[in-house]
Amino acid sequence: MNDVRPGSVLPVPDRAYQGPVAYDAKKLDEKFPPIEPARPPAQAPNVLVILLDDVGFGASSAFGGPIHTPTAERLAGEGLRYSRFHTTALCSPTRAALLSGRNHHAVGMGHITETATPAPGYRSTRPNTAVPLPEILRQNGYNTAQFGKCHEVPVWESGPTGPFDHWPAQSGFERFYGFIGGETNQYTPALIDGLTAIAPPTDPDYHLMPDLADKAIDYVRQQQSLTPDKPFFVYFAPGATHAPHHVPKDWIAKYEGKFDLGWDAQREQTFARQKELGVIAADSELTARPEGLPAWDDVPDEQKPVLARQMEVYAAFLEYADHHTGRVIDALEELDILEDTLIYYIIGDNGASAEGGINGAYMLTTASNGGGQFETVDFWKEHLDKVGGPEAYNHYSVAWAHAMCTPYQWTKQVASHYGGTRNGTIVHWPSRIQAKGEVREQWHHVIDLAPTVLDVAGLAEPHTFNGVTQEPMHGVSMAYSFDDASADERHTTQYFELMGNRGIYHRGWTAVTKHRTPWDVVSKAPDFSLDVWELYDTTTDWTQAKNLADEQPEKLAELQRLFLIEAARHNVFPMDDRAAERMNPEIAGRPTLVKGDRLRLYPGMVRLGENVAINVKNRSFSVTSEVVVPDDGTLEGAIVAQGGRTGGWSFFAEDGKLGFHYNYCGLQRSTTLSDAPIGAGEHQVRVEFAYDGGGIGKGGDVTLFIDGKAVGTGRVEHTHALYFSFDEGLDTGCDTGMPAYEGYKVWGGAFSGTLQWAEVALGVDDHNHLVDPEEHLQAALRHQ
Template sequence: MAHKDRSTSLPLPDQPFSGPMSYDAKHMDTKLPPITAKRPPQGAPNVLVILLDDVGFGASSAFGGPVTMPTAERLAGEGLRYTRFHTTAICSPTRAALLSGRNHHQVGMGHITETATPSPGYRSTRPNSTTPLPEILRQNGYNTAQFGKCHEVPVWESGPTGPFDHWPAFSGFERFYGFIGGETNQWTPALVDGVTAVEAPDVDGYHLMPDLADKAIEYIRQQKSLTPDKPFFTYFAPGATHTPHHVPQEWIERWRGTFDQGWDQLREETFARQKELGVIAADCDLTERSEGIKAWADVDDDVKPILSRQMEVYAAFLEYADHHTGRVIDALEDLGILDDTLIYYIIGDNGASAEGGAEGTFMITTTANGGADLQTVEFWNEHLDQLGGPHAYNHYAFGWAHALCTPYQWTKQVASHYGGTRNGTIVHWPAKITAKGEVRHQWHHVIDVAPTILELADIAEPHTVNGVTQIPIQGVSMAYSFNDSDAEDRHVTQYFEMMGNRGIYHQGWSACTLHRSPFDLLATAHPFDADNWELYDTTKDWSQAHDLSKEMPEKLAELQQLWLIEAVRHNVLPMDDRGAERMNPVIAGRPTLVEGTSLRLYPGMTRLNENVALSVKNRSYSVTAEIDVPESGVDGAIVVQGGRTGGWGLVATEGRLAYHYNFCGLIATTVVADAALPTGTHQVRAEFAYDGGGIGRGGDVTLYVDGEPAGGGRVEKTHPMYFSFDEGMDLGLDSGMPVFEGYTTPKGAFTGTIAWGQVDLGDDDHSHLIDPEAHLAAAMLHQ
């Protein structure tokens, strides 16, 4: 499509008036051109891109899965199902690729932001030579907005002081409402409005999913009311269905008993439906159960009801997410713009997540922090009805994840196989797509979304932005396939890589190698050259079920060489499967926001996540505050860190100073002072003397008031890895879910006055004893 009169240089230069000018405006002989509002070319569509999180190809009913998704089915019935659409196998890279039209290593997002290194493909800082799609659209007259999950901000830039260059609000989105990290508590999310942290609305039964839908609807209505001739680009990425699997109880009850047949039979049932729908080839074979997953028949009978309930909760969460996504679609219809809006409904940013382990988890923090043994069958049965609610931070067992990637091998994190990278995608645009309810089998990748939108909006891909020459968009527009089901594929070559799991697709052939299983992240990584490569002819073998590597070594060698060429072209090298080196900012070579051994907090400093606060894990430390106690006494949080998933706090309870430690939401220890705090100004302190001799050990606690000992006690077990990827450190209140359940004020708001609080670290840090692979595995649970 020609781009008439569209500049390839952004921003578009202002054109000053150069003609003759009159002295008096009342006697103008020259007619000045009117001021005009910036608009894209006539006919540019509204665009809504919906991206769900951690949903496998075989989950949605729109693609044969067990989870009812009426909105997806509705859009598919009026539009197109793309059956061979691919992501990067993990969240930050997929999102960066989607919004840039370039491969994830090309934009510095070879992995999650928490593991950034100075290597060009892994910096997590998007180069200014790869301007993202929303900025291109904004500068061409679109209104732009994002609602939901980001996870593209470098961790050292994720604090309240910025810089904000890589935040949505400075990456082309005029409106952002959502969360910055890889996950958030759906009941008490770590919300950001623009670049400002905000608390969730204080309403009974609040949940993030309807809130995001509400905000998207409000935005679109306002945009169309005030500027109906101006198109919008709205990116709706709610973060569902990532951990935690939180959903209202009444939605869970709809699914009771649905998954008692287990994951093996679920795969068979899904596979049959997929063939009926035509979303897999008629001669497709169901792949074998991936290595490391138990057969359902081998699962202990007393565990099966627990595992089934985990899946019921997940199904409810996915159905709930689709329902509220449907409210956004309904709003477009009510405004009369549904048919004129190009909609991408991408059902997952990667395959289903295997991060819950073999038996799932009630609190996902237990997996990395050594508390899994506390989640006994008796514990599960006692707390089973809390799954999905605010007292759990739950994730299902990886057998369900594999079933939800039917018919493919493996899951999320595995970029080598389609279980990690193939996601059902729906395109809906009745105004220009004549086909209804059809299936498209053309091979595509998430980098193809941006060039498709630019083509359909008749906006040129910029050659230069702000004086910087741009790296060309690497995706291929999908528009050619909209009204031609038999069109020849145009995306014919695509590499994949994630932590050494790698593959290459080329003209129907697929070569791939599994370097590291997501089911065993603690396994010692072996040399890359020792990896075993597989070969598949996907023109005949839809699901990568029949390895031809032994029969066709020459073809395999050809594709291995092509993978290496693509890897060099796109900044994949050096491949990096290291653990400790990438998790330690000093060794990895990335900045940290807070340095040194002391952090002072002042009123208003709240929800400082663990990337922007000092780490007190595996060492001695003290926490001190200057407070003023009124005559009525005090209650509430003074300095706290973490939430229900784990953390600690210097608090006041029943008028007394106390130190509280919450281990993974499973063991709570409170050390309370011997006497009530007297009225007036005081300096209060808790000293935690770590036992040493390893990580995750206990320690002795001593409380002080004005320098005098005021009580003491003991904590037997502490977090070696992390408290939360969602909660943070607070002064004067306990934002999000509480660390301490004994507050008498909302959110633990301190009833006295706090001048300042301070955390000081001891010199006995034992973090160097953390196993490198365990540290990496902990981070991988939350991307």
């Protein structure tokens, strides 16, 4: 049956006026039809979708966890908890699925954008056969806005020259304020307003979380003031609680001593509360700790305060995020529209992040660049008070991540098991949903959100968009379950796959196989044919604790065949667990923005991310610039800088002299200054870094030149092998964000002379072929 609801064809074709026309408008007897802006049906609600980042099922107090989340509890008390709601186990795929209503491989997001290949399921470019939900709503008369994280932009389109086809502003959102990529520093974020990069605020008390809440509140107030007859769709995806775990100290103080009991005892406590809340079955079994994760009792006593502090900071970050999310909810209430707004509060886009390693990370870049040996217990203790602050880029131990996924097995990245894919979700809509404070156990997936919104708004899922026939959405509307706790579930089959971790859900049964372990960067993933499948009857085994594969091989085979069918339907094949090929754009087959071995820079070119700028790692390089020094000879600030406090380098001027600074993971620094000032007038200045070779991440010698004359030498002992930063960038004439060099005499390293141009040139001694591709892939995954 054809859908006769509004919006089945978008854009709605313009209809030419066919009535009488007069030469003189004053003599026209007929009236032209009035201009009527698009509006959805009268019952269409405001919609607020809240998506937190890297939060496991067992973290929030709303689902039995140890972290106080009063906003989530408030909405759950007035609405519904969905205890069997699922994501894809990684951020980019989940977000692409949420906004499209389609499975992630079907919209080209089988993995993160940084690993895109030309295979249909892994291109990271949404096909034109899958118009996203915000564009459908916008063309039907909604106001649309996104605040926070967008990690769906192909890396070669993430630069300031676009194209911007896959940015929020071209994907249906009339307003975007946030960041592009997997993570950002919460104190100096890489902010985008619309399509334009903007400098982070200079307020020393600034934090991204309240800023995003402020911007969302301002938007809703303005929208309700100017166009109250239009409903809004606001997507609030703050990026919290993804690393870095940054949060003000007074919030951390709330959790002092709360996690001294350790992760094993914490899992037991959370498990008991989850049963009391009814968000897991009363007869559920707590799954075992994975092999390779230490028992808390086996952790050295001297290390326990460090590990406990990591968790205190994370807990504070989640409560802080929930608090500022609550301010957005309060604003809706003040505007008297809370009751009529459909709210989805999805507590995590995947399971808790296991990317911090067994010991956690003070500077997450150490896990990617071989600097972990510097983060000793003594180092941690010396810097413990800085964890969570702007001088750290911290992440907790993987054992805490596992505990935050209680009661399930595994964590983020493991799409096969519920620890990676089950996220507590709350639906709040008092004017429409009569039930209050109830739990819904119907099985659902993030692809169900878009069909639900269209259903309750009375809008059609368009079968044609811009003249292109659309692939139907794969999700189902959840509205049938709003007022009927016993309704038969309608999402009966769902596949999962991520880097070979894969599984299938079908009518209460799950067949799953874990192909690789997130925190294991040593072992190579086996051939797919060697993967061992498990079978669970989740109608009686809520937590996937009792493997029935040996007892029911026929059922397992049935589900394995079903996985193959679903995977083939949705572009999962060829499954891709490659490392070298996917991390090298030339081999992977994806475009790169900058080509060649030279990059010419001009003032104002800032925040060029590492997927946009030229790669100087594991090789010799030089930076040359033409500058004009004021007549008095004074000169300060960065000529070219890359990275930030977590690692990077700066070619700069200080007290009129020329300088080069290398910052290794924020842990080791070296500075070279010229013997004499540059001098007034126009000069060509240059730094040459001669890489030692013999492997990756090695040291090198520094030589400074003024007008071709060597004026200073220095030494760097360690360099970054893989990444400087995932949110800082390469800047010309300044050092935006957290500085790579802490010694600037001017704010933001602003260059005080005249910078004509600068050029980064690579040497021929490229050692990137020695980079372990598996380690390179793991480094990328640590920041997603």
